[in-house]
Amino acid sequence: MKKTGVLLINLGTPDSPNTKDVRKYLTEFLNDPRVIDISAFGRFLLVNGIIVPFRAPKSAKIYKELWDLWNGESPLLTFGNILKKELQEKFKNEPVTVELAMRYQNPSLDEVLARMEKQHYEKIIILPLFPHYASASTGSAVEKAMRLIKQWQAIPGIKIIPQFYNEPGFIQTIIERTKKHDISSFDHVLFSYHGIPERQLEKQHPDLKCANCTCHEKFNEDHPLCYRNTCYETTRLIVKELDLKEGQYTTCFQSRLGKTPWLTPFSDKVIEDLVKAGSKRLLAFSPAFIADCLETSIEIGDEYQEIVEEHGGEKIQLVESLNDSTLWIDTVEKMVREQF
Template identity: 45%
Template sequence: MSKNTAKIGVLLVNLGTPDSTATGDVRKYLREFLMDGRVIDIPFIPRWMLVNLIIAPFRAPKSAKEYRKLWTDRGSPLMFHTEDLTAKLKEKLDPKKYHVEMAMRYQSPSIADGLKALNKGNVKKIIVLPLFPQYASATNGSVIDKVMEEARKWQIIPNLSFVTNFVEHPLFLEAWEELGREYIARENYDMFVFSYHGLPERQIKKGSVDGYCQLSDKCCANYTKKNQFCYRSQCFFTTRLIAERLQLPQEKVKTCFQSRLGNDPWIKPYTEDLIKEMAAEGVKKVLVFSPAFVADCLETTVEVGEEYKEEFIELGGKAWDLVPSLNANDTWVECVKSIVEQES
């Protein structure tokens, strides 16, 4: 009896980035990103009007300037770090067993193109790994949604496997520990801040099982089967796990949320509010982690690394150091390899 030698397909998916820093390309990216019903979860017509008549036209020029601050000769850091991760993963996995592709949820390379390449390779299974450690409908959920949208067009659909989160993976935690220790060895910090991308509170509540969500620190302090897919709970859990590995004093560890958009209430505490509180309390030296991001991007390099630093220093702080994202860190590559092998 002949053995099936078909490969297992692996699709790594990150958020996405404009094709360039030109205002037109940034506007195009914003429109695709914000028109996703899982990102701005309001009915289509008001969402279309909000995005196309207000946000994209007015925000694109400002965002283009922000993107120019982090663009390099290789282009967008989020893009080339994901490319480097993919290249290293290909070297680690057996090429006779795995076919690896990368994609972006928005813009290029698209999920459709990534899946097409895997399908063309006649893979027997596809493992989809959204590169977002904590599950959220607007990130992991959106990737899964898009993959299913594309796959249902096929006559033959291979076995599909989705990784919904990996906050507890020991190598993910070890990678952050390695990066954090490099900074801790050089400086005596007063506070350790873990800043995650924020979400509207309504999205957290919509995903609550049987209305369980309390949006409280007491609830999120315990990671249970009832709140295992609560994004806020997962973020607090991630902080605890990394802080434990680094043996950080509990009273010196803070979890907060950044990148608010609009006037609706988002999950708290807000990073900008925490900065003011720390400055008022006389905190001078802060080390910042952004464990919701595995590749440096606008939200890490510019928002946390530059804008928040400037605000903290203006308020009397002396040091605001940002631990870089995992990018193509070797331990992180081993983590992705381990996740893929576990799903195989």
């Protein structure tokens, strides 16, 4: 067996919930041209002159809530390290080393790949921990990793796992998480994915506008790396396993930024409308994330709960992310072994 390095990459997290560290994280994250894909000058002014100065103090308070909820630690980093450790254990008798890096902040890709270069691997398997491909997540992580690797004198064989939205183990882990809840006790089920600007998808398929696409009805085989397309397919796969009927669930998108068109329907608006229409208890999945984070624990768990109560509802229950599920760790092992 070839000496192999496995590189797990997630988005990133501030080093602490202090405003200084949150500002540093947001500055790196939002200055990425794949995240805010406008002109370099416009992005510089927008991010460094408006968004970061005003958003960092507010975001720091929210990150503090997240840290407090997860025993003073970042759950994204905590569960990332658990995945790295458990996956390494599965390869303990093989010439395989598992590494974890974050696209933004620490452990940084620069630091981790510098260490990996010294190991002289024959093969490196890159697994961005994003179930659905998007230019701003998977695309950015792979681009930076390859930009660093191309500077090496000896470049090993590279395998990339671009997405796993329909991986059976991924779907089954979500189903496993659902067993903690009695679905029949809820009035409606939400599948809330992270939002992205429509323009980022239309750059992938300029011949097809999101408004004219029918991927919400059926998977579009012509665009297998389209984020919206794969999100709806994940919903269909979960719905089939849970035996949900049309009208019992909604796919929606959260965490938008700015006034340009983002993927719709918006999760907060869907929740408001559902509660007003009489759905008092909601069950929410967040399949775009493999570990709980700000967007799940705080945005859905706290902020959306406030929306529910504000409009006369009772509860929105978040289904736990994959986190440290044994089935999820087994699934990652399977995906990696398929690249040997």
